[in-house]
Amino acid sequence: MRTVEKALRLLDFFTDKRVEIGLSDLARLSGIDKATVLRMLADMAECGFVEQNPETRRWRLGAGVLRLARLREHAQPVTRVLTPILEKLAQETGETAHASLLSGRDLANIGVIEPARANRVYIEPGLVLPLHATASGIAVTAFLRPEQQERVLARTLTAVTGMTPTSRAALEQVVRRTRERGYAVADQTFEAEVYGIAVPIFGPDGYAAGALAVAIPASRASDEHERKIIAALEPAAQSATTGLGGRPSPEHRISS
Amino acid sequence: MRTVEKALRLLDFFTDKRVEIGLSDLARLSGIDKATVLRMLADMAECGFVEQNPETRRWRLGAGVLRLARLREHAQPVTRVLTPILEKLAQETGETAHASLLSGRDLANIGVIEPARANRVYIEPGLVLPLHATASGIAVTAFLRPEQQERVLARTLTAVTGMTPTSRAALEQVVRRTRERGYAVADQTFEAEVYGIAVPIFGPDGYAAGALAVAIPASRASDEHERKIIAALEPAAQSATTGLGGRPSPEHRISS
DNA sequence: AAACGTCGGTGTATATAATGAACCGGCGAG
DNA sequence: CTCGCCGGTTCATTATATACACCGACGTTT
Structure with missing residues (x-):
């Protein structure tokens, strides 16, 4: 190798x-x-x-x-752009907000903001998010260039929790639903007790470059809370996309 | 290779x-x-x-x-510790202040703060500072563990400007003076028109782990200005050392 | 439009550099 | 004192990196 x-x-x-x-x-x-x-x-x-x-x-x-991170940040200030967006998102939803970017075969978490409340989700800094097992990953996968998407679907999918989709068919279905709705949800597919909701961030080519997500304790999941979170995520992802020099995909529209 | x-x-x-x-x-x-x-x-x-x-x-x-930078920053928050120190330093001296850490064979610049005045030195973010050709590099070299210091002295020293020390003897002399005075100066050894003054930051083992430096336009160099800068650098380097969990070297003392 | 230069990328025989089992001295626990 | 594990070193074997030649695409120049 x-x-x-x-x-x-x-x-x-x-x-x-x-x-x-x-x-x-x-x-x-x-x-x-x-x-x-x-x-x-x-x-x-x-x-x-x-x-x-x-x-x-x-x-x-x-x-x-x-040093390298400073260089990259100087060339394209992702942290500077995303931090205020995450802060607003965490404040509006009252939940932990995080952002991640495509990095090699996976997604790299590059920013987390936690809300002021006591019962909140903790996300490790610098965590690697598998594409198939997280809301962020699904959101990205659903709007990847076709060849790349195929590569992800063809992988051997490892189960992280009992809820992780492990068959290609299961993943394809989740991806299809995500394309239809414009956002992804993940009910404890990566960590028990954690429910994730994510929206893609687009690159200059109109394909997904990363995701913006909100993670909530599974016990707080409800239709109303989810609607509120999606309503906050949509404009946040919009400004993240444009703020990073990206172009929204014409095929992306939020609809619940 | x-x-x-x-x-x-x-x-x-x-x-x-x-x-x-x-x-x-x-x-x-x-x-x-x-x-x-x-x-x-x-x-x-x-x-x-x-x-x-x-x-x-x-x-x-x-x-x-x-991602990796976030991980390291979480384990040891160097940027968080050094930024306020650099800000104070830039404000007190009215000059560009920067910090760098040992990274492989060289020094990696990991923080710069520029003063408000118009005529100031610009330092590229993420620049690599050669140990033999910069004030920061000399300050570090002078307080390295003996084996490492020997490795630096034994190198083939490339000239960056006409003022760069290129012989082992010349470098040894500069290092000796630096050990005596406790701080290093570099008169246009790395870039024309730039005069650097630096003090080492120490690691937990009492050897240099990096440096704090002030860069001024060579035209502004004067004994009085230099004294003022060193007076600001000394306490700054002290708090950088302790702030990063280091231990000052017993052999280090500022004396002009 | 033809000829040319350069681009990113590919295929393959060759030789070089990666590999891993065995081994070392040092150290702490039992 | 012995044992087990640590970080680190050695060296024969072989798997892997390398560089040359070549490809199609694209943009300029002639």
Whole structure:
């Protein structure tokens, strides 16, 4: 398999909870030989992607990623554009709002705003959202270019919870419904007790580039609450699309 | 040579000015064969590090770097800690203040604040600062762990301007002076017309992890201005060190 | 319109660089 | 003292990266 990809995939094992990882742990997690992992880490360290804690000898993400993020943000200020939109969304709905962008085969969460209330959904920063198992992912998949959509549908779909669609037929149906309604819902398909509602953000080519979503405790799900959230999501996604230089798809229209 | 490192080095060709790069351009810039570059880009795209503009087919940094940066920032909020310090520094000195961290073999600029005045130094976001050619780099080098310092001194030093120290002896002398004074100055060693003054930020191990610096137009350099800047830099670097969980080096003391 | 240069991308034989099992010294627990 | 695991190193094997030649498409120049 390709060496570069294997090396970069190592970085995906760093999460909110797992900030530092030892060599043997990372070898176990990835299923790659220790010696190979070490060489990859050393290579990535030379470039500043990871760094080694001199005391514990464990590895963590390096300052190089901050540099690259600043460069990208300077070229296209997504965080700057999306943050105020998310804030308004969280305030209007009283629920956790988040935004994510297509990143490789999956969706990368790149912004979360939580509401002031106590009972709210917590979303880990920098989380990877599988396309088939989240409201955001479905919203994006439904408005992807046909070839890319086909690639997603053809995947082996892993179940994250008992509610995750795992067959191609089930996913196709959810996608079809999403295209009809213009928004996606996901009832505990990614995490128990969490209900997600998402709308796509479009790129300059008129295909989905990401999604704007609201996550609520499943216990609060109701038709009325959902209508209110969708009413807030629609204009938010509109301004996100135009704010990022995108062009709305002619095939996208919200209808409940 | 190592494939992973070669691939990651491709990302360093993206700058403030060069936001998108075509395949042939990148092959020329890097000196690597087109076919190889394409495979590396494809691998990195799978992981979200780069993405291809569907219209122009040129490549740019992907959303994955934003995700990783958020993750690192969540684990250790360097930007949050350093921004207010830089703002105060820029305001007190009336000059451009910036911060950088060790990242691989070099220093990565991860924050810049410009003062309100018209004649000020502009520093590109996400710039890579060579250790031997900038005030920040010298400040860091002077307080590195001995083995690492040796590696820097042993390098072949490339001249960036006519003023860049290029011999080991010259660099050693600058480093020695910096250790004595506790701060580094660089008179147009990296860019013409720019005079830099920098102080190290220390990591938990008591060695340099980065630097805080003030860049001024060379025309404004004077002993008095320099004294004022150093007086502002010292407490700023102190709070940066402690704010990032570092421990000041016992060997570091400012003395002019 | 023909000829040319350049673009992004592909196929394939070759050679180089990645691989993984065995091994090391160090360290903490039992 | 022994055991097990840690991070790290070594080296023969082989799988993988590489670069050359080539493709069709596009835009300029002649």
